[in-house]
Amino acid sequence: PQRENVILTEKIGVTNMSEELLQESIILYESQLEQVNVSLQAIVTDETENKDDLLQLKNDLQQLIDLTKDNLLELKKKEALKAADDYLKDIDDSDQNLGSPVLNVTNTEKCTTVDEDLQNMVGMKCQAPYGDDWQQFGYHNAIIIKIDATDASDVHSIKATVLYCNPVYKKMLPCSYYLEGNCKFSDSDCRQSHGAHIPLSQLKEYQDPDFSLLATDVRCLAKTDHGLWTDGIVHKVIDERTCRVYLTSYKEYVILNWEDVLPLAEEDVEESEEEEEYENDPNLPITDDASLVEDFKPSHVWKMSPSNQLLETPIGTWEKHTKGIGSKLLFQMGYILGQGLGKEQGGRLEPVEAVVYPKGKSLDHCMELKEKGEGINKRRRKRRKRPKKGPPININAELKKPRPKLSVFDFLNEKLQHKKKDAQEISTGSNAKLNSQSLKENTSQKLNVHSFQVGENIKRTEKDITKLKEALKRNKARNDIITIRRIEKTIAEKQAELEVLKKSEQAIRNEQLSRSNAKKLSIF
Structure with a gap:
């Protein structure tokens, strides 16, 4: 308790010190803090009570140092503002006494000291406000690069040019060319910041990042x-x-x-x-005062009617039929997939649906259809011709008819036979089509397509044969005779199919070779 009272009295006394005493106190507290840190490093782990006391003392000293620095900065700021007030008052007095030949030497000395104090603030860190109709207003860490008091009529008109240390918007980002002195654009035309002009009275104290909060x-x-x-x-x-x-x-x-x-x-x-x-509080009262003007903020400007709903398909799905230049341009301009359009990603997520109006109908008629919910994209469906009515069917008689009994094995045999016939029809049909067509009548482009297709079929068939041979080895180890015979039969069919494909490939190559030789001879 005694130490807490001492710390409290020191905190109270810090607020009433002069600039020199504050600087001396900062040096003293920092040296004490270093001694406490050394003691903490050298302390034995068993001495928990001493360690807790030292940690508490360290926190108190850190608070004292922060408070002293804050007071020192406020004191410098007050002195600079007071000197600026005196300077501006002296300017007003000199303007009123312009006819007097006597020159006030003390006023000129005060002016030089004020200019020096203001110029000493250049390079200091501070917190400066930023915000407009689009961005949220707030204070950000910044550094002063210039003080302008030439056209100042009072203290509030003194402007400080600051650069933000942690820019969150592109307009806050310092221009690298401007810092090097090579920017070709003016302050208003450049997309990046040449420094924000902030009244000196609106600046706040700089806040150092507290990395102890990282968790x-x-x-x-x-x-x-x-x-x-x-x-x-x-x-x-x-x-x-x-x-x-x-x-x-x-x-x-x-x-x-x-x-x-x-x-x-x-x-x-x-x-x-x-x-x-x-x-977002809905219970707040709504004011009708005309002097209060709502800040403009970007919002959704479209209103969807119940019949014109947003599409459920993601943006860019139609580009599978194109080269996708639209999405490429969007990504180059900074669009992030899955987020809304616009600077703040607050725009619509779905593409705009194309609306086709019916031919020969007026706009009023289209709007009526839209309001009724019938939709204006509705196409007239062709009426299907109804089949001619035949004699009435007796459902009870059909149900009483005897049906052949089917076992599970009959069902499996029927399915397997259909599957085998379909595969044979596909393979023989493609080969017949390829063999029946005269290769000489086909163009070179078609020959290339046939060659590619036959090559892919050869690769697929070889892969199937390899898998079947591996399955045959596994079943031989199990001594499953039925499965082994079935796999061997399938391998024989695949090998026969592979031979046919290779012959087709060779025929296509021969035709391509003969055409290339004929072309060379014609050129010769």
Whole structure:
């Protein structure tokens, strides 16, 4: 309790210190923190009480250091703003006393000190706001690259140019050509950021990433290959340098270094969830104030009627009949399969259904059909001719007729015989068709097609023979005579079929060879 009271009094005293005392306190607390870390490393595992006390002391010292740094930054900011106020007041006084020949030396000295204080802020890290009609408003870590106070009439008009450290949108991504001084585009025309101009009064203190929050199922921002940071969830902490993160936008797992991961504090996650609950709360009152203008956000602009429903087929299935250039262009422009169209993947998931209007009908008639739910793509079906009525059938007499009794073996024999006849008809029919056609009458293209088909049939038949021979070996080991005879018969049939196919292949080759020789002789 005594140590807690000491820490509390130190925290209270930190808020009333000057800039020099704050810097000295930071150095002192950091040295004490190093001593505590050394003591923790050298402590024996059995001394649990001392270890707990040292860990508590370490947490208190870390809080003191963070609080002191915050107060130091706020103090510098207040001094800079106060100096800027004095500077602007002096400018107004000098404009009013423009006719007096006396020059105020103290005012010029104050002006130089204000400029120096403002220029000292260049390179400092901070948190800057970002958001517009399309992106959600929020604060992001940034770095100040420029301070502009030339046309400032008050403190709030002093602008700071910042670059965001963790860009989540393409407009926030710093332009690499601009940083090198080679960008050919202006600030407004370039697709990437040349620096955001933020009022100095809107900047907040920079928050260092707290890697102690890294644990399983913790939300974070992860850096992608394009330089943008996207939402992710920590899947596993591998070691003290790397972790595995699930990218929710890309739906994939990646292994990243800790410097490419920004853990989100629980406060940020709770604030975002509260904002979503507040926006989606149906019990909130609706205001009629004309001064409140709703922010424009992209939304679905189509309204589907009950008769015109979305297609259930996924996008791109029709490209099996084409070269698929449409999907290739979509993927090059950043489309992710399974997500919606648009910048925020909030567009439609299904392709637009083509609507064909009936020929010779007015638009009003088509809309009436659509509203009735009959559909405008309905085609008239041809009426089938009904067969002529014959004499009436006596169902009872048909049922009483005696039927031949069929056993299971008769059924199996009938099926096997049909299957064998079908296979023979297919093989003999294809060979007869190939042999009956005169090869000389076919074009070279057809000969190539026949050669390819015969070659595929030869490969398939050889593969079947190999499998049958393996089955024959297995059944010989089992001494199954019936199965062995059946397999040997099938092998003989396959070998005969293979001989016919090889003869056909040789005939096609001879015809192709004779044509190539005739072509050479004609050229000669």
